[in-house]
Amino acid sequence: MTDKKEQILNAALALFAAEGYKAVSTNKIAKKAKVSEGLIFRHFENKQGLLDAILGQAVDRTKVLFAPIIAESDPKKVIERGIRLPFTIDEGEYPFWKLQFKLKWEIEYSGAEKMRPFIEKLAWAFTELGLKEPQKEAEILNHIIESISGGILKDGLESQKPLMGFLLKKYSL
Amino acid sequence: MTDKKEQILNAALALFAAEGYKAVSTNKIAKKAKVSEGLIFRHFENKQGLLDAILGQAVDRTKVLFAPIIAESDPKKVIERGIRLPFTIDEGEYPFWKLQFKLKWEIEYSGAEKMRPFIEKLAWAFTELGLKEPQKEAEILNHIIESISGGILKDGLESQKPLMGFLLKKYSL
DNA sequence: GTCTATACGATGATAGAC
């Protein structure tokens, strides 16, 4: 944590999440990390390498996030946990997830791939519950969850909170 | 159309939508528009002014887009048109709307304001149809429509098309 | 591992001629 390499990573994540990848200069990162600018290039070769280092965690962090849902064997609980998911993210992790949403539009960077296991699990749950078109139910619910997540990341938890209880009722949980 | 100012506007819109505001240089815009770089600053003062000129249309274009829905007096038709909306956007307008989505994350730029009349109309429709929590129903449907729109803009119409018929059924239309 | 100094192309923007 007091390691300079860590400081660079933390500063870069915070700045990229707040202002975007292109908008942030290595100079700015160095200043925020209280480190010389050259050190960034020693550790990460170039600016892209710095972004890659941050993004390298994304696959793992997404897996961790979805793990309890994937492991769940009760279909109703799968839906419930899915709906609750965006509301249970630790605020300290907001910058990281905000960066994922930003990059989805700033560069091509496919976040869709990482959602697949989650969507499939939702589809499985809807199948178990006897819904007619489980795959499409799953995709719609995923759309809702993704859009709500975006809303939380952009406008704060409070802006979306009323929707959680409503959704749980709507999916009769 | 053959007007140089128009050429700049068109080139800038296409490039901003494809690569983002920060990522595109005035030099690149000038080359695409087949115009001298200096002319951009004669017409728009600075790069931000060029973006503002493009964004100036956003409020009006959004109004035009929602106008038929706002004017609709049959609540069922309101829901139906809302669901169909993202699927009926002219492909030639994709760059413009893609830019709106991009900027929502690249700069603060509130697109939320412009959606309000639409959400309120949905809420009115759900009220007419006797739903328990029309306001929340409206916000959820808006989330779905927004996320689907994003999907179309990012991955193409085909990626989302199967969901339209399903949604119409789900809302029993 | 870390810092200072610096190369050098790109970028937003201006001045002046036509």
Next chain:
DNA sequence: GTCTATCATCGTATAGAC
């Protein structure tokens, strides 16, 4: 209205000393 030439600054990246 439009172009060419030009500028100051910023941005990424490297070299070399400690």
